[in-house]
Amino acid sequence: MMQWTSFVQKAQSLIDPANFTLPTLTSTDRNPSKASLFRQQFRLPDSQNPLQEIAAELILPIPHTSSSTSSGDQPRNLDRAGNRYAGRLHLSERFICFTTQPTSFVPSATHSVSTHWAGQTNGTGPFGNGFTLPLCCVRRVERLNSLSHVFSLALTTWNGALGKQQSPGFIPQRFTIQLVGSRQACERFCDGLKKGLRECMKEIESLRVVVNDCYSEYLLSGAKSKGQDGDNTEVRQPPDAGLGMIFRYPGDARKLRDRSKMRLWGEYFRENGRNATLIRQPTFHKLIRVGLPNRLRGEIWELSSGSLYLRLRSPNLYTETLSKFSGRESLAIDEIEKDLNRSLPEYAGFQSEEGIGRLRRVLTAYSWTNAEIGYCQAMNIVVAALLIYMSEAQAFFLLSVLCDRLLPGYYSTTMYGTLLDQKVFESLVEKTMPVLWDHLTKSDVQLSVVSLPWFLSLYINSMPLVFAFRVLDVFFLEGPKVLFQVGLAILRINGEELLDIQDDGSFISVLKSYFSRLDESAHPRSENPKLRAITRFQELMVVAFKEFSGITHQTITEQREKHKDAVLENIESFAKRTSIRNLGPDSKKLGMDDLGVIYDRFYEVLYEHQQRQRLLDEEKKRQQRKRVERTSILGPPVDREVGRVGLGPSPTHMDYDAFRDFLAATAKWAVGDTPGSSRKESNVEQSANSFRGFGKSLAWNNKSEPADHEFMQRLFRKWSTEPSEGLSLQNVVNGLARLKGPRDIMNNINYFFDLYDDNGNGTVDREGILRMSEALLFLSRRGFDGAITPSEPLEEVGERDRFEQDKLSTDERFLGSVSSFIRRCFEYADPSNPEGKATQERKDTDTEEATEKLDAFAIGDDDEEEDLIDIADEAKPEPSDSKKQNSDTQHNRGASEAANPALDPNNPLHITLPTFRMVILADELLEQFFDTFFPQSFRLSDQSLPAAKLTSLSSNLTTFSNINTPKPHTNAAAGATVAGASGGIVPPGKGLRGVLDNIVSDGIRMAAEVKKRMDEAQRELERNALSRPQEDDEEDDEEDYDPRSGTSAPPTIVGGISSWGAGAYGADPERRSVRDTDRDLLEGAEVVSIHKKEDTSLLDEKEEHQHAAEGSSSRQQGQSSSHSQNDGNVVSKVEFES
Amino acid sequence: MSESTSTNTPKPSSSVKLVLLGEAAVGKSSLVLRFVNNDFQENKEPTIGAAFLTQKCSLPTRTIKFEIWDTAGQERFASLAPMYYRNAQAALVVYDVTKPSSLTKAKHWVAELQRQASPGIVIALVGNKLDLTNDGNEASGEPQADGEQQPPAATADGDDAAGEPQEEQDATPGDARKVSTREASSYADEEGLLFFETSAKTGVNVVEVFTAIANAIPESSLKSGRGAGAGTGQTTLGGGRPAEDSRVNLGDRSTATAKEGCAC
C-alpha cells in the first residue's frame, strides 16, 4: 500500500546525517586537544599546530603618521617605542602569533591555561591584542643587540609592499618583539622561526593574490595616490567588496556614519597594518563593536574569522572547485536551486541574475567541498548576506569556517548542532532569568521554537539587516557565544512584556515587534538627550556584552558538553524510529523489537568499523611519520567527532568484514574460533573501547573474531542488492525477515537451496551439495541450544546427566544426518545431461573462482592432509601462519575427484529443489534444523547474546571430546588441558609458549579435520552408493522418538554448546582405528558415549595423538582467544566405539 | 477580514494547535498564507525552522482559533519536527499532486504522527497545487479564490471528507498531475485521514480543509482559547495584546472574543 522503496531512500538520507563537529570535542578525548584550542584561538587552519611558544613583549613603534618619517628615522622610532604589550608568542608551521591572552598550548600546560582565552575576554576577543601573522608576510627578521641581556627581534613585514607600485614615501611595517626566557629557549624559538620562514617564502605569491583582493589595499593605495599623479590609474580598480558595490549596501550610509568609520579604519590600517599584517590593538576591537563600514566589512569578517588564512592557503580553490564540478548534478544542487529565488528577496541584488548567480555558485561550490553537509536551508540566507559584503571566493571560505567552526553541526543532516545550541540557550535562560523561564514553562511556550531561527540564520531574517550585520561583526570576532549573549539580551530587555504573554502567539508577537523597532530610541521619554539618542539596538549590544559578559566560550562549551548526549539520543531515537518505520513491507515480518536490535547492531558494527579504519589510517600516517596535510583545505575538520547516528552522515553500507561482525553478534555460529588478538590493530581496539556510545556493547567484539565461512559469503551476496556497495540496513532487514519471519520450514529450505543455486537454474551440483553439507556442519558446530531434539536419547541416564546426554546424541546424530544428507543427495541426484560437458566446464570455472575468493573450508585431499599433520607434529608454525595455512588447505578438487569415483566430473550430477526438500524432510534432525534451529540461530531481540557469554563462546566449542564432561573451572586446569589437547606436540604444563603453540596447531588441526571429514564423507558415499541403503537406522530413530526429550534440553546453555564434534579423529595415519570410528559414525552407526570415569582415563597421554587431531571444531582460523583466557572447560575426552 | 457569520454574542472560543508537515516546497506556507491572509506569493521564502501564525475559524456553535505551526520541509529539518507537533491537536500533511515523492514523504509523516503525536490528533492529507492539473483549472473559478470565505456549515459534511472533493476524478493525460486522487484518497481512507486537494494559488478548497479540521476536532479535546488577542488573521505578529488571564492554558475560558476573528 505504500511506496516503500523510496521510503527507504528517504530514511537513509535521514539517518544519514551530515558532517558534524564540535571544535572542542574529539572522539578520543572529551577535552579538546591543545592543537585545536590553539587553532581556535588564533583562527588558524586545521593544518596548524602549536610548535613553540615563549613569553614575549610586543613593542610597537610610534605611529608613522604622528611623526614625519624617513627610513632613516626608523630605528629612532623603535627606540621611542609606542605601545608595549606583554603576552606570549606562538609559532606554528606557517604562522607566528602574538597575543596578550596568557594562554599556553605547550604539552605541560593545564587545560585551563590552554582555554584561558575562552573565559572573560573583556571585549578583546579570543585572540586578544597582538597579531596573527602568516610567516610569508615576514620580510625580514633582525636580531637587535641593544642590551645584552635582552633578546630582541625586529620584524619587518610585507605590509603595503605587495601592491603593484609603491609610493616613494613608503614606510615598511616594523616592530619589535622581546623574547622573555632563557637564552636557550630564545635561541630555540629563533631556530624554529628561521625554519618556518624559509619554508613559507614561496607562499609570497599567494599572499600577493589574496592581499590584492582586500579592499584595504585599495583604500590605502587610493588615498595615497590621490595626492599624486594619475599615473597609477591601473591600481584604481577597486576589488570586489560584495553586491553592495552594485546594488548599494543595506541601510542609510549616512545614518550608519559609514564615511567616518572608513576614515577611522584607514587610520588604523596605516598605523597597525592591514589585512594579513594587521596588528590588533584595543581600537581594533572597538571599531568592530561600533559596526564595520560597508566596504571593509567583508575583509574584516574574513580576518577575524580566520577564513582569510584558508584563502591564503589555496587562493584558487573556489574557482577550481567550480570548474572541476561544472555541469555535475546533485541533490544539493536541486535543493539549492529551489531556494535561490527565496533568499533575501527584499534585497535588490537577489532579484537580479547577478546576485542569484553568485549565490548559486557559492552554495554549489561549498556543497561539493563538503558533501556531508551539502546544502541546508538557511545557508542560502546566510550566504546571501555574506555576498552583500564580500566576493564569492571570500564568502566561500567564510562559509566553510562557519559550518566547521562557528556553527558546528548546525547545518548537518541531523542539524544536531542547532538542536544542541537550542538546549544550551534554554538552559542559559533558565539560569540567568529564572522568573521568565518559569513563566514560559508554565505558559507552555517552547522557547527554542522561537529562538531556533535566530541561531540558524544568525539573526539575519529576524532583525532588520543592518542590525543583523552588526551582530555578525562581533560574532566573527568573538565566536558563537555572541549569538547566545544577544539572544539572552533580547529576552532580558523584553522581560517584562514577556512575563505577560500566555502562548506562543503572543510570545512571538512581542519579539517581532521589538525587532521591528530596533532603530527607535531606547529611552524615548528621557530628559537626557544623550540617553534619548541611544537606540534600542545599542541598548541590546550593551546588555548583551556587559550584562551577559559572563557568558563566555567556556560557558557554551560546558553547556554543550552537558546536553550533548540527551540531544543526540533524541535525534537518534527519531532517526531510528523513522528508518525502522520506513523499512518496507518485508520488515513487518519482524517485530519492532527485532528491528530495533537490527538497527542498533547494524550501526554499531558500521561505526566500529569506521572507527577502526580511522585509527588504522592514523596509525599508518604516524608510521610514515608524515603529517599529512589535507589535500583540500576545506571539508570536515581533522578533529571532528564521528561515530553516532546523531552526529551526522554515517556509513550506510557494510562490507563483508563488517557483515561478519554483524553476524557474529547475531548468530553463535558466526563467531570465529580464532583469538581476537589476531587482529593486527591492538591499539585500535584499545581506543575502540573508549569509543563513546558503543563501548559497552561492542566490547566483546574486541575479543571474538567473527568466523569467515563460505556460507557467510553466500549470505552476504544473497542479501545485497548492490554487492559492490555492500549491505544496507534495508538489505539486512530483508535478509533477516526472510529467515526470521513467520515460521515456515519450506521457506527456510528453499532459501538455503537458493543460496547454493549458483546458476540460478534451480539446481545445485555436486560441488554445491558438498558445500551445503559443509555449511550445515558449520552452522551446527556450536550446538543447537535445544532447538533440535532427537527422538530419543540412546541410553537411559540419570536425571542429572540428562542434558549432557541429549546433547551428545544430538550432536552426534546431526553429524550422522549430514552424512546421510550427502549420501541421499547423491543417491537421488539427477545426472546432468549428456551435453553436460560444457556445463561442467563452466561450473568448474565457477567453482574455481569461488574457491579462490572464498576462505572456505577444505574438502579433503589426502596428500595435503599428511602434510598438515606433519606440520602439526612439528608444532613450529608461527601464530600468524595459522590462517594462511588454513587457506592453503583449500581442497584440491582434482585430487579428490581422482580419488573418489563418485566425484568424477565426468558424471556430473545435480539436485533440484524438490529433491533437496525431500532429502531434508526425510531426516528428523535436518527437518528440525530448518524448522527451528536455523531461523532461531539468528538472535535478535528474542535472545541477544550477552557479551559475557559471547566472549566465552569460543572457549566452549564443544568437541566430541568434551561433550559429556563437566567442565573444569580453574584456569590452571585449562592451561593444562589446552596443552594436553595439542596432540602431544607440547607436553602439558609447558606454559605460555605451549598454549600459543596449541592455538596454532589447533587451527591446522582443524583444517585437517575438515578435509578428513569430507574425505570420510566421500568415502562413505562411495561405499554407500555401492552397497546397502541404510535408511533403516535412521528410521528406527524416528520411530523411537521420545516426546520427553523434546522438553528435556535445558533452555539456557549458551556456554556449553556442543558442536558437530570434530573430535576423535586420528590425524595420525597410525590412528586408523579412530578414523574407522569416525566412519562408522558417519554411516549413522550408533554412538556410544563413555562415561566420565572413562573420559578421564582417556585424557592421558595415550590419547595425545587423538588430541592433536581433534578439531576443537574450529574450522577456520584456529582456536579462539579465550582459550588462553578463561578456558576452564575445555578438553576432556569421549571415546566412541564402533 | 470579512465579517464572520458569528453574531455579536460571543460564541465559545477554543484554540487548536495545528501543525503543517510535508516535503519542501509543496506549498505549506502558501496554504497558510492563503488561509490566513487570503494571499499568494510566487517566491515564498523557505521556512526556517518553523513559522507561527494564527487564524480564527467560526463554526455555527463556536469559534476555533487555529495556532498554526508551519514547519520547514527540507529533509534534515525533520528531526526538529517533534518540537513543533508536540501537543498538536491537528495536522495538515501536505503533498504536491505533481510530485509523487511528496506523497511518499507525506505518508511517512502520517506514520510518524500516528505513532508519536498526541493521541487523537486530527490529520488531514492535503494534495496541493491542484491548479497545475486539469481538475484544478476547471475548479479555479470557484468563489473561494477571491476570499469570500464560506461559512463552515457549507462544508460541515467534511467528516467524511476522505470521499469528498474530486474523488472520482483521476489524472487525465496532459496535465501535470502525477498523483491520482484515487490513490491518495484511498490511502487517506485506510488511515482514517481527512483528505482534500487544494490550490494555494487559486484558493480552491483551502478554507474547506481548515473548516473540516475544525469540525473534526472532538468537542471534548478543545481547550479554551488562550491569548485570544494574540493573533488577528493578519500574519503572526500584529501587536498582539496578551489577554489578562493568568491561568494556564488548560483552564476553560469564556472571555475570548470572536469579533476580530476572520471567519471561515
Ligand SMILES: Nc1nc2c(ncn2[C@@H]2O[C@H](COP(=O)(O)OP(=O)(O)OP(=O)(O)O)[C@@H](O)[C@H]2O)c(=O)[nH]1
Ligand atoms: N502552482 C502552484 N504553486 C504553488 C502552490 N502552492 C505553493 N506554490 C509554489 O510552490 C513554492 C513553494 O511554496 P511554499 O509555500 O514556500 O512551500 P513550503 O512547503 O512552505 O516549503 P518549505 O518552507 O521549504 O518547506 C512557491 O514557489 C509557491 O509559489 C499552488 O497551489 N499552486
Ligand SMILES: [Mg+2]
Ligand atoms: Mg514553508
